[in-house]
Amino acid sequence: MSPDDVVTRHERRNLSVLAVQNVVLRIGWIFKTESVIMPAFMDAISGAGWLRGLLPILSRLGQSVPPLLFSDWMRTRPLKKTILVLTALQMAWPFLLLSLLWWQLEDRRQWWMPVLFLVLYFYFFSATGLNQLAFGTLQGKLIRPNRRGLLLGIGGIVGSLGAVTAALGFLRPWLMLPNQDGFTQVFLFNGGAFLIAGCVALFCTETRDDDGTARPFHLTKPFQEAWKTYRTDRAFRRAARVAMLFITSFLLFPHYQWLGREQLGTSSADLIIWVVAQNISVGILSPILGWVADQFGNRLAIRIAVFASAATPLIAMSFVNGLSPLTPGWYWLTFVFLGLVPVTMKAILNYTLELVETPDHPRYQSTMSLCFAIPFLFSPFVGLAIDRLPFEIPFVVVSGLIMVGGILTFWMSEPRDSLELAEKTESVV
Template sequence: MPASATDESTEEQRESFNIGILATQLIIMRIGWIFKTESVIMPAVLDVISGAAWVRGLLPVLNRLGQSLPPMLMAETIRGIPLKKRALIFTTLGMSVPFLILATTWRWLENRQQPWFVAMFLVLYLFFFCATGLNQLVDGTLQGKLIRPTRRGRLLGLAGMIGSVGAVIAAWLLLRPWLALPNNDGFGWIFLFNGSAYFLAGLMANLCLEDADPAPAKSSRPWWYAFAAAWEVVRTDARFRRAALVSVLFMMGLLLFPHYQWLGREHLGTGNQELIIWVIVQNIAVGAFSPLIGRLADTYGNRMALRVAAFASSLTPFVAVLLASPLVPLGKNLFWLTYVFLGLTPVTMRTISNYTLELVPRDQHPRYLSTMTVCYTLPFIISPLFGALMDLVPYQYPFLAIGGVILASALLTFRMDEPRA
C-alpha cells in the first residue's frame, strides 16, 4: 500500500475516533442540559424564588451576554492555544461550578424567596453562560481543526440523537420524583446532577487525539482589539453580514423561551408534572431533528439546512397561541406540541455555527464564531422590556410578532451565499 494511502487511512481513523470522543462529550452534556432547560426548568426555578416577569426576562439577557462578550474577548487567546482540547476541558469544568454551588445553597435554605438569593442565582446563571460561551467557541474551533466540513453534520446528528435518548431516560427516571418532592426540594438534586454531568464531560475532552499547533508570536494588542476585529469582520465580509442578519432575526425567538411555560401555567392551568413532559418532548425533538438537519447539511449544505429549520421554527409561537386559545378545547393536553418545535432551536444554532466555519480558513474560525455570538446577543438587549411587555399587553401580540420575525429570518436565507458552490 502506498505511503499516502496509509497516511490517509490513519487520518480517517483519527477523525472517526475524535468524532466518537466529541460526540460522547456532547451526549453527556446533553443529558445534563435537560435538567436546566431554558424554556422550562430555569424559568420555573425563578417562579419559585421570585415570580416577577421582568426577572424572568433577565434570563435571555444573561444567557446571551455570557455567550457573546467572553468569547469575543478571548477569541485571539483561544486561537493561540496549541492544544484546544485543554481549553475545552477547563471551560466544561467551569460550567459545572455554578450548579454545584446552587445545589449546596438550595439544600441549605429553608425559605428560598429571598432577594439576595435571587441576585446570587442570576450571578451564577451569568457565570455559567460565560463558561458556556467559551466552551462553544472552543468546541467549534476544535471541530474545525479535527473534523472535515462534510462530517460535522454526522457529529451533530450522532450527539443529538443519542444524547436526547439518554436525556429523556434520565428525565423520566429522575425529574418526576425530584419535582414531586415537597417545598421544591427537588431542584437541589436537579442542580447537583447537572453540575456533575458537566464535570464528567470536562474530563472526557482530554481523550481527543490532537496535534499541538505552533506557538503564536507574543501579542500586545489592547483589550478593545477584540471589538475592532469583530467590527472588521462585519464591515468587510458581505457573506457574513447576510448570515448575521438571519441569525439576529432567528434569535429573536429566544425572547419567548421563558414565557412558554408561563403561558401553559397561567392560561391552561398546567403544573410540575407537565413540566416533565415538556422537557422530555423537547429533547426527543432535538434528537429527532439533529440527524435530519445534520444529514441535510452534509448533503445539500448548511444554508439549506438552516432554511428548512428556520421555516419550521417560525411555527412555534403560532402553535403556542393557538393551543392556549379557546379554539382548541384540548389545548392543555396538546401544549407539548409547542416543545416539539422548540427542539429545532439548538439544532439551528449549531447549523449557523457550522455555516460560519465554512466561510473562512481554520485560523479565522475563533474570530468569526465569536463575532457571530455577538450578533446572537443583539436581540436580548430588549429582553427585560419584552418581559415587562408580557405583563402589560395581551400575550398574543408579542408571541405572533416574534413568529413573524422568525419567518423573516427564514426568507432571508435565500440571500445567503453557498460556501460549497
C-alpha cells in the first residue's frame, strides 16, 4: 500500500480526532484570550501599559524561536502525535500553578508576581509554539491539502460553540467574583482543558516514519537555515512579507480591552461579551475561509482576511472618537473583526505547507513562525506610544501596515496551480 493510500484510508478518523483535539484546545483557550483575559490579569497585578506591551512579544517569541530550534529534531521523530501530546501537557502546568498561587495569596499585588507571570507566560507560549508545529506537521502528514480547510472549519464552528458555552456558563460568573478571585477557577479550567486536549491526540492513527538522523545541534544553525529559506524561496518570501505586515495587528491586542475600559468606561461584564463575540466570529469565519481555501486556494482566503483585518483598529477608534453611528455598547464589533487574526494565521501556515514536500514541513512552518515574531520586537514601543501619545497614532499606523500586506497578496503565488499543472502533465504522459 502506497503512503497516499495509507493517508486516505485513515483520513476520516484522523480528521475527526484532530478536530476534537482542536475543539478542546479552543475551549481552554477562551479562558486565556490575549486580547481580553491576559491583559486584564496583568492589570490586576500591575496595570502598567509597558508591561501589557510585553505580552505580545513574549507570546510570539515563544511561538517562534523554540519551534525553529527544534524543527529538525521534530522532523526525525517517527511519531509526531507523541510530540503533540507532550507539548499539550507542557501548556497545562503554568496555568495550574497560577491557579494554585492565586488561591493561596491574600495580597495579589506582590512585586514578584508580574515577573513570575511573564516567565510562565513565555514558557506556555514556547510549549504552544512546539504544539502548533507538531499539529501542523502531523496535519501535513495525515490530511490531504484539499481537506485541511474542512479541518479548520470544523474546529472553528464546534470549538467556538463549546468555547462560548463554557464562557457564558463559567467564565462570566467567575470574572464577576470580588477581588478578582475568579482567576483561580479560570486558570484551573484552561489548564485542565489543555491536559485533556493532549490525551485526545493519542487516538490518531499514524504510521511510523523511518528514524531520521538529526544533525548535530548548533544554536545558530536553525536561524541560518531560516534565512536561507527566506532568501532562496521566492514564493515563501512573498508570503512571509504578507505575514509580517499582517501580524502587526497582534501588537494592538492587549490594548483593545484597555481602550474599551478606560476610554468608554466599560465594566467587567463587557469582558465576557468581547470574549464571546471574538470566539463566535472565529466559529463563523473558520468554515467560510476554510471553504474558500479548499475551493480556490489559501492565497485568496489570506487576501480577503488581511484586507478585512485592516479595518479593526479604525473600527475601535470610531467608537472612542464618536465617529460611529452606533453607541459604545456596540464596541464588541471590534472583537468580531479580531476573530480574523487566528483564522488568518492558520491559513498562512496551511499555505506554507503547500509550498514544499512533507519532509520540509517542520522547517518551513517554523521559519514562517519566526517571521510572525519579527514585528513583535516593536510591541513594547507600541505600549509606550499608547501611554504617551494619542492612541490614534499607533492604531492608524498598524491599520496602514495591514493594508499594505493585503496589497502584497497579489504578488503571492498559488501552489495549487503548480499542482494541477503537474497532475495534468502526468495524465498526458
